[in-house]
Ligand SMILES: Nc1ncnc2c1ncn2[C@@H]1O[C@H](COP(=O)(O)OP(=O)(O)OP(=O)(O)O)[C@@H](O)[C@H]1O
């Protein structure tokens with residue numbers, strides 16, 4: 137069960153108001169898609185949810201509890217550009233998340249814990265269709281394969297919340313429908329809550345259970361940074377909960 141509540145959230149950078157009075161409630165296992173003009177604060181919103189940026193005022197609650205100050209394994213993120221380690225193989229890139237989480241002291245897993253981790257990584261490699269590429273390096277993969285691996289790297293720790301910041305923006309349009317199938321499969325396998333920023337409204341309707349539009353409700357032409365964006369539309373979308 138994961139519920140996310142945002143109350144009277146403001147974010148300012150010096151004199152610039154980026155977000156103002158954002159309020160939101162998201163129920164368990166939702167797929168939230170976010171659209172809005174460039175620079176309106178979408179990435180900043182995700183960073184606050186991840187815990188790497190803090191609100192100026194207001195709160196984020198997960199299951200009624202305030203967010204901890206540090207990003208934890210309960211939240212994962214995938215950015216538009218790949219986050220893979222070039223000197224590690226596909227398998228090792230995938231295992232890294234688990235190793236960092238489970239063995240803070242040694243940095244490596246041994247025995248039964250390692251066998252479980254390898255098994256989990258193999259399952260995920262199969263889910264993302266990269267089982268034949270386990271021993272390759274990121275540079276030997278296509279852009280789409282690299283992004284599938286980045287997503288799997290975030291999902292392997294079974295985060296309750298997955299944050300996707302235009303994850304398919306750098307990919308050929310031809311492969312986005314495969315990526316959509318994959319992300320819906322992982323969303324259903326892990327029962328997580330997803331927040332995904334996209335600039336493609338069609339993509340929001342195809343994937344989301346809820347669409348958020350970020351926009352400014354007040355604008356001062358003399359002082360463009362005086363007011364921030366907020367959620368101007370919060371639209372429940374019906375759809376594909378049971379598929380695929
Ligand atoms: N660390 C920072 N310090 C100062 N200003 C920042 C910082 N991070 C973001 N900003 C500013 O906050 C505003 C919102 O940035 P953000 O990256 O959240 O926008 P965005 O909606 O994700 O835009 P895009 O669609 O182009 O990715 C921008 O004006 C940006 O310059």
Ligand SMILES: [Mg+2]
Pocket residue numbers: 178179180301
């Ligand atoms: Mg952004």
